[in-house]
Amino acid sequence: MSKTFKIGIFGLATNEQNTLGSIFKLATSRPRQYSVVGPPERATAEIILVDVDDADALNEWRSFDVHNKIPVVNVTKTVPAEGAGKTYLRRPLTLKRVLETLDKVTIEAYKFVPGKIGDEEMPDEAADNTRQSLEQVPRSGIKALVVDDSLPVRKSMEIQLGLYGMEIDFAETGEEALEYIQKDTVYDIIFLDLMLPGIDGYKVCKEIKSHKLSKNTPVVMLTGKGSRFDKLRGTMAGANVYLTKPVEQEKLKEVINEYIPSQASA
Numbered sequence: 001m002s003k004t005f006k007i008g009i010f011g012l013a014t015n016e017q018n019t020l021g022s023i024f025k026l027a028t029s030r031p032r033q034y035s036v037v038g039p040p041e042r043a044t045a046e047i048i049l050v051d052v053d054d055a056d057a058l059n060e061w062r063s064f065d066v067h068n069k070i071p072v073v074n075v076t077k078t079v080p081a082e083g084a085g086k087t088y089l090r091r092p093l094t095l096k097r098v099l100e101t102l103d104k105v106t107i108e109a110y111k112f113v114p115g116k117i118g119d120e121e122m123p124d125e126a127a128d129n130t131r132q133s134l135e136q137v138p139r140s141g142i143k144a145l146v147v148d149d150s151l152p153v154r155k156s157m158e159i160q161l162g163l164y165g166m167e168i169d170f171a172e173t174g175e176e177a178l179e180y181i182q183k184d185t186v187y188d189i190i191f192l193d194l195m196l197p198g199i200d201g202y203k204v205c206k207e208i209k210s211h212k213l214s215k216n217t218p219v220v221m222l223t224g225k226g227s228r229f230d231k232l233r234g235t236m237a238g239a240n241v242y243l244t245k246p247v248e249q250e251k252l253k254e255v256i257n258e259y260i261p262s263q264a265s266a
Contacts, residue, residue: 002030002031002032002033003031003032003033003112004033004034004035005032005033005034005035005046005047005102005106005110006034006035006036006037006041006044006045006046006047007020007024007034007035007036007037007045007046007047007048007049007102008036008037008041008042008043008044008045008047008048008049008070009036009042009048009049010042010048010049010050010051010057010058010060010061010064011050011051011053011054011056011057011058011060011061011075012049012051012057012075016075016091016093017036019093020036020049020093020098021036023093023095023098023099024036026095027095027099030099032103032106032112034047034102042064042068043064043067043068045070046070046071046106046110047070047071047072047073047102047105047106047109048061048064048070048071048072048073049072049073049075049089050072050073050074050075051075051076052074052075052076053075053076053077071087071105071109072086072087073087073088073089073101073102073105074086074087074088074089075088075089075091075093076088076089076090076091077090077091078090087101087104087105088101089101107163111163111164111253112249113159113160113163113249138165139165139167140164140165140166141165141167142164142165142166142167142188142189142260143166143167143168143169143185143186143187143188144161144166144167144168144169144187144188144189144190144191145168145169145170145171145177145180145185145187145189145190145191146158146161146168146169146170146171146190146191147170147171147172147173147174147176147177147190147191147192147193147196147201147204148170148172148191148192148193148196148222149172149173149193149195149196149197150193153193153222153245154170154172157191158170160249160252164256164260169185169187172197173196173197173198173199174196174198174199174200174201174203174204175198175199177190177192177204177208178199178204178207178208181207181208181211181213181214182211184213186213186214186217187214187217188217188218188260189217189218189220189256189259189260190208190214190217190218190219190220191220191222192204192205192208192219192220192221192222192239193221193222193223194221194222194223194224195223195224201221201223201237202233202237203237205219205221205237205238205239206237206238208238209237209238218240218241218259218260219238219239219240220239220240220241220242220243220255220259221239221241221242221243222243222245222247223242223243223244223245224244224245240259241255241258241259243255
């Protein structure tokens with residue numbers, strides 16, 4: 001899954017704007033891309049760059065911000081010591097600084113992580129950068145259990161659910177999942193793979209739904225199978241919803257918003 005984020009600019013010298021354009025062209029092969037919109041379209045932007053070293057640009061942005069609440073990156077030569085809580089991009093503008101800063105905003109503000117659950121694992125460097133950004137996400141108090149024997153799926157779920165500030169337990173087998181349940185651990189949502197070594201997902205789901213503390217917990221079946229029979233069997237086992245892998249990020253978001261409504265506005 002790829003997406004191009006629109007960037008609005010207040011201030012910045014012509015050479016810096018040209019630098020941004022060059023950086024964005026070099027990054028067109030990435031799943032997360034950026035493009036600059038002109039002044040008339042700044043209200044449609046998803047990220048705003050403000051030259052906070054330019055008083056006129058800063059004042060113009062303040063007037064704009066009254067009616068357009070868009071995530072802001074402050075461009076400056078010197079990041080102030082009291083800059084906590086704000087996002088800064090330090091001059092000079094380099095490819096690494098620009099992309100890392102903008103990527104961080106897309107993760108924190110828009111919960112955007114390229115790829116699908118069940119796809120191949122993202123490169124280590126990209127995963128590390130994403131996890132560093134997730135450390136800044138406030139904890140939501142939501143607790144999830146992910147049951148899947150695939151390491152790439154578990155890592156992807158760690159990132160995707162981490163965007164919502166969830167606390168996550170992981171199990172590689174059905175037996176391990178049931179150990180969590182039998183310890184009377186209370187979960188707000190459970191993601192359960194169908195094809196597991198040992199006890200399969202159907203049997204695990206039935207056990208979850210028969211336990212006193214987890215019988216009302218939403219169970220999301222994750223599987224590579226997508227036939228009507230499989231979905232019917234999953235429903236009969238007590239699954240609340242059935243997602244076919246690789247799971248698209250938007251589909252996962254819809255499920256979270258449906259079964260954990262408090263996360264819809266997170």
